[in-house]
Amino acid sequence: MNNYDDITVTHLSSTTSDHKPILLQCLQNQSYGPKPFRFQNMWMNHNNFLQVISDFWKSRSYLGGMHGLASKLKGLKAVLKEWNLKSFGNIQEKIQDAERLATYAQECFEADQSDFNRANYNKAKAEIIMATDNEFNFWKQKANLKWMEEGDSNTKFFHAYVKGRRTKSMIRVIEDSNGKPITNIEVIKKMAIEHFFNQFNNKKSVSMSPILAYITPTITEEDNNLLTMIPSDEEIKNTVWSLSPNSAPGPDGYNGHFFKFCWEIIHKDVISATREFFLGVPVPISY
Template sequence: MFQSPLQVLCHKLKRLRGAIQAWNKEVFGDIFQVVTQKEAEVWLAEIRMESDESEEPRVNLHLAQAQLRVPLWVEELFWKQKAHVKWLKEGERNTKFFYSVVKHRRVQSVIHKIKNERGEWVESEEEIGAEAVRFFEKLFTAQHPTSSPGLLQNILKILTDEDNVLLKQVPAKEEICRVMFEMDGESTPGPTGYTGKFFTAAWSIIGEDVVRAVCSFFCGAELPRAVTATSIVLIPKIAHP
């Protein structure tokens, strides 16, 4: 069965995500449990050194401290990614700070109650979810859309016909590469979870697939479901919704 370059790229990224998840589970495991275990090993090494003044306990303590640094670094990276904080680059370990940011974001994102179409307030998590589903199902299955094609006549024309022709041209490989490397390394361009840094770091492997996918789009290839799919998220507009 023929697959367009866009479908090929999406299929490869989907397969890679499963492999990364398995690798994460096998190599890193529960990072918080690892930190707790290594901290306990450091604590035991300190106790042994207090009762034994020979060289071996001191060496074991340094070794335990060194082995603790890696899981601490991994834990900090985890909370940094969760917090989406980009301006804090240097300094001591910021795990508590990142965790507090994540916790605050979660508290702000909680919707405590919502008004249904009858004007009644519903407060349980199940009722809020059901009401949101009903609202968007009704919105996206409306038989009489409110917009009118005639409204486009009132929009000021800014681009010339030459500009439109230029925008429709298939981009060169160098232009695609430049745009990819100008992406924010910490942000994800879609719900797949792959950040800009992933594409730049793996460009020697995935670059040709990305270039072919982009070019096929400009040639009229149909966008696969993996690209057009999205998530509907209710974003609170006040501090405590």
């Protein structure tokens, strides 16, 4: 069962029998569309990570404010995806390669305990530790279990949990406007796009005036001035630092870890964008 991406059970009509037949479908390589970008916490352990961020950020130094920050974060996604493939690749394959190299290095050291072979053996062991740590961090982040104790390192459990949650959240069937069940994945994708396109392009507008007339104002002038006051650099930083680093990321795919870890590089743009918002600059659609 673990070899299949999706398994569904359907109870069919009993027709002339006393029992309902059960249809078990085991599917592989189901395409549910492109995977959204997600910042991986394991990237922060790479000694070249901050340099990658810094180099890209400097190349877009002419951009500022909310539009600038949104553009930089969007462009950085492509850079990080390419860098991830080169630096991390397939996590499981990295572990297997590290194990093969460690086995070979151990054999060489046992045959000839020279300083050179000792150094190679120690390096190979360090590579295994790093590869397994990356796998653990990858699946732990995907599982996003806040009740797990720090230090728990059952990678197999995280993997099974993620797979189970993915299966539960998968949309396998929807009904069309006539109540007919639709199971074709491509048709489901198309219907979902059409539904939200129509939702967000609805020209109907509802006047809030009748409702607002019954709401008594409770915000004083002093409160209003405090709420609309331009925040200081320190206040903006403290707000970023109050974010839970392991909470689910926003639509852009970046979590709290990214903003904290890269703060020295990106802080000017974050502060500039925040101030624009409080000054009343229209928020870009990309947000």
